[in-house]
Amino acid sequence: MSEVFIERGIALVGAILVGVTAIVQLKNDWAARGIDAGLTKVLLGLMALGCVLALLAAANVLGVRT
């Protein structure tokens, strides 16, 4: 098993786990009000987006170099 395959596998599984957890936390905090809650929601949303990017990169959909 190649090193790249292991790295991509860990990234793929990790991205799903972390991304889903971030979205669930975002949903749980959705009703919270205040500057800190609002900022946390924005940052959690962007972090979930980062997980999507990492997932697509690990799946060789994005970041493919020819």
Next chain:
Amino acid sequence: MAAAVQHLSGHEAIAARYHDVDPVYGETRDLRLLGFVFFLLSDCILFSSFIFAYVYLRISAPAWPPFLNGHQLPWFDTSFAAMNSIVLFGSGVTMHFALENWKHLNKAKFNGWLIATIVLGIGFLLGQAHEYSVVGISWTGTTMGASFFTLTGMHGFHVFVGVLYLTILGLQANRGVYTGSKYFGLTAGTLYWHFVDVIWVFLFFLFYIW
């Protein structure tokens, strides 16, 4: 008390919520939070400046990766970066759990999640150090190397400061500096760590996906 507070908004609600704990804390919490948000915004402007410089250099370059001594430089390792990114994003989730457990007065779980966050932060830094050792380009010579090391180095420094910051917060929390209703430092630490995570989302896209 809680029902009455629900009818208030903004500063009044915060002051009412914390009045029984410490009137000064309730009155200044909003201002301190606003100050911290301005600090994050200033950091955002700092990163934005370097990011725009990188985008400008890249789109105006005749070829990317650029050539050095007749040879085209290699692309960065996307698979390793994806794995390392997940380590950092995972630390954002664990930090969120740490704060939530503190709010619910579960100190043991708070400590566990905070330690997990610090370990993941150190793991990310070690991953960056590994990448620097194998990346095959240097800071000097090309705009690619200069941009990469400047931006990721600046981010890495923020992660390093964040690890120290969270360690200090953990020590303070265990020495009774914060309570179940008075924990602004922990809120600020969590926001800082999320901010550092989000900056990496942009850097990951710019250097490893674009």
